[in-house]
Amino acid sequence: MSAKILIADDEADIVSMLGSFFRRKGYVVLTAANGTETLKQVEHNPDIILLDICMPGLDGLEVCRHIRDYISCPILFLTARIEDTDKVKGFAAGGDDYIVKPFSLVELEARVKAHLRRETRHNFEAKIKFSSDLVIDYTERCLFFQGKRIGFAKREFDIVEFLSQNPGQIFDKERIYESIWGYDSEGDSSVVTEYIRRIRTKIAAYTDKVYIETV
Known part of the structure; x- marks a missing residue:
């Protein structure tokens, strides 16, 4: 098509x-x-x-x-x-x-x-259960917390996808930026901080459990 x-x-x-x-x-x-x-x-x-x-x-x-x-x-x-x-x-x-x-x-x-x-x-990814309460649907590109849908903008979900597929690993914002935006992008890695803030805010509306930590 x-x-x-x-x-x-x-x-x-x-x-x-x-x-x-x-x-x-x-x-x-x-x-x-x-x-x-x-x-x-x-x-x-x-x-x-x-x-x-x-x-x-x-x-x-x-x-x-x-x-x-x-x-x-x-x-x-x-x-x-x-x-x-x-x-x-x-x-x-x-x-x-x-x-x-x-x-x-x-x-x-x-x-x-x-x-x-x-x-x-x-689009070839599948739905997986990330924890007892949080489900990531890679096809629909969204999260479900206890069955309630949490919608994300494209780049927000890209970051969620990247971090969820590398659980327990620590990445600096430059590494996240390169993985999501690409090595040849002309942007600034500082934008990652804003995206992480927005992701946390959306998840915090449903639970106080911390899924993305800063270390």
Whole structure:
């Protein structure tokens, strides 16, 4: 089945170029010219999203925050320039990668394929019982505590998955960042701290038992 890619950018030339390129590569292409259109196109369940940060109305960061709680597919930000502080904001909003304009179509396609491969691997995982009360469902990408569902954004669950598959081991934030975002990512490992905080907060709403420790 062809992967479905959503291209959201207010520059019509970029949308047209990327749309033609990915159609030739066999993708099903959805397009949007602003944040509002992006929110509507997300209803078609894309497998991956290319999201321009600077769009009129709702910008890319705001769109990402709106959809991250119910959309788990990879989100790659498109941007003309990027500072370290902007990267942290983007990753904290739920983004997975940055593509800086002007970009190589070959590199962009490689990044897209890499993220889709990771998603495919995730989809082959199964449900396991992690403890007497906590169940991790790797297919649905969520946790259940005593039968109650705990939803996670994509990167939050990626971290839960990584730590749960390496129980008892100690990792610094750089190691976690490299494992989740990839060695070639241009982001900052400090974003891991924020994700861990959010994961703990969600679990703490159901139990005071500590599943992720800082040592």
